[in-house]
Amino acid sequence: MNWLVKTLGSSIGKKLLMALTGLSFCGFLAGHLAGNLFIYGGRDAFNAYAEHLQSLRPLLTLAEAGLVLFALIHVMTGLLLFYQNWTARPDRYAVNKTAGGRTIGSATMPYTGVILLLFIIFHLFHFTFVDKTNQTIFDIVLISFQNPLYVTLYIVVMLIAAIHVSHGFWSAFQTVGLNHPKYMPLIQGLSLAFSIVVAAGFGFIPVYMSLMA
C-alpha cells in the first residue's frame, strides 16, 4: 500500500482528496438544503421531516461518521496545502497583479474555508447538540432567528459558503481530469448557479423565520 500513500501524498493526490471530499460536501449541501425547504411547510412539516431523519438512525450515524471523516480529510489537506503553497514562495512579490485567472472564490479558498469550519462547529452547537426534550427543532430555529445578530451571521456565512463553492465546484471537476471543451463551460455555469442556490436557498431561511415571528 506504499504506492497509495505516495499517490495521495503527492501534489495531485492531495488535489484529488480535496476534490472528492469537496464534491461530497456539495452533495451534502444540496441534501441539507432540500431538507431545510420543509421549513416553508410550517412547524409540523419541518418537525416531521426532522423526526423522519432521526428514525433512519443507523444509516444517519454512518452518514455522520462519513461527513466527519471527509471534513477531517478536507480540512487537514487544505491546511497542509495552504502551508506548502505559502512556503513555495518564500520571497513575495513587491507588486501583485492578476492576469485575470483568479476569482474572488479561488483567491480566498483557505480563508473562506476556515470561516466555514468555525461556522459549522458553531452551527452544530446552535441547532444539533441542543436539548430538544421541551422544544422542537422548529421552535429552536424560530426563536434563534428573532435575534437579528444570528440572522446577519447566517446570511454573511452563507455568502461566504457560496464564494467557496463557486470555485470549489468546477475546480473539483478540473482536478479529477474532467475538462472537456463541450462540458467545461456547462460545469462552470453550474458552479456559479449552485453557489447562487446555496446563498439564496440557505440565506433566505433566516430572513423568512425572522419575518414569521
Added chain:
Amino acid sequence: MTKTINITLKIWRQKTAQDKGGFETCHASGISTDMSFLEMLDVVNEQLTLDGKEPVSFDSDCREGICGQCGAVVNGRPHGPEKATTLCQLHMRHFKDGDVLAIEPFRAKAFKVVRDLIVDRSPLDKLIQAGGYVSTNTGGAPDANSVPIPKDIADKAMDAAACIGCGACVAACPNAAAMLFVSAKISHLALLPQGKPEAAKRAMSMVCTMDELGFGNCTNERECEAECPKEISIVNIARMNREFFKSAFFSAVM
C-alpha cells in the same frame, strides 16, 4: 511615427544568491516606443556603465519570443502586461511617458535568484530529465507518416509542445506551482504514439520530481494560462491529472 518616452524603473538588484537584495531606482530617458523591453534595458545598462555603475543582469537569448530565456515580472505581471507575449516581444509603445515600472525576478522557492533579474531555472531541466522525453533506438530516420496520427491529436500535442519553458507559469502561480509546465510536457508526449509506451512511468516520475523540487500545489487559480506567452491551456493540467491517476491506479508503475 517614432515617439520617445521617459520612464522610471524600480529594478530589483541583488549581487549574489545569498545577498538580501532590494529595489533601486533608475531613469530610462528618451526611450523610443519602437524598442522592445529588453532593448530599453540595454539603453539603461549603457547609461549605468557610462556612469561607472554595475549594469542590470537579465537573461535573454533569441529576442524573438521562441527560446524561453528571457522573463521578469513587470508591475506584478510575468513578461509584462501584454497577453501571449514574452518580455523580449513586449514593446515600449505599450507604456506611457512618465510610467513607473517595478521590475522583479521570477519568484519561487525552486527558482533561486542568481543575480538581479536572473533566476536559476534548472529545476525545469531536472523535470525534463525525470521523464520529459521519449526513449528511441537510434538508426535510420523513419519514413514520414509511417506512424499515422490524426490531425486533431497532432494539433493538441503541438499546442502543448509550444511551451518554451520560460517559467512564467511558476512565476504567475499564487502557489509557485509548476503544473502548467509539467502538464504541457506530459500532454505533448502522452498524446503521441511515440510517447505512449513510457506515459505511465513519465507521469509518476515527473509529478514526484516536481514535488521534490519544492514547487507549490495547483489550486486551479488559472493565472498560469492567463500569463503563458504561448497560451498553454489548463486543459493540459486536467490531462496530466488523468495520466497521473492512470499511472497510479491502473499501471504497474510504483
